[in-house]
Amino acid sequence: MIPLIGIFLAVTMGGNLVPGGIMTFYVHDDDLNTSHRGIDEVSTAGLLTFTLGGVSISGPSKIVETGVNSGVFVGKIDIPTTINGRDLRQGDTLVIRYNDASDHSGNAESTSRSVTVAKTETSLDTSAKNVRPGQTFQLRIYSPNYNMDSRNADNIPLSSFEFKASNGIKTTLANKAFDATTTSLRETGDNTNMFVATIKIPKAIDGKTLKIGSTAEIKFRDSTGPSMTTETLKMKIKIGSR
Structure with missing residues (x-):
């Protein structure tokens, strides 16, 4: 949580904030904790306001204490697809404003x-941004939408990832030159939403040499998000000499 004067207001979410999704937020204010032996429910009227892209939107009618005498209250907002x-x-911002009637000094x-809106819950990352030929790195994707089976690990094919570099090199990570140990990014557990593969940067691809010091781009197109559009995720790595 993020400390403020008299209260804490924290915004958290599982993945990115997306159209059609749900965002969870927490308010920590001991003044709202009036029943020290029970769980309080507090009306948000006059207490919280919500705007999205500069437009006022509806939020929850109440926030509920997370436990007996915790002073921490949770609420959930349904994110619309249009405003x-x-x-x-992408880039529209959700603003939650908390109006505390009395802070630690007794003042309002x-x-x-x-939180900024993203069009996809999927995020792309690598374990290294500077990789020399012959060196391996991990390619990682976080994506709840590709987690089809909560009881078994899922996969995302390497052929779904485009690799583009200098010398006119354009292929997919399924190319044998990358010497991947698997044909897909595999989920790290039965229900983790994290997919990983180990990739080796080759010296050449289809007879074309990767230039030392050049930049390569890995591209992934995701069509699984609530926005019902295809969003392109990109990651750049440098072909390093050491």
């Missing part, structure tokens, strides 16, 4: 936290 008749765009205090 003011237009589709929600207002504060806010914000």
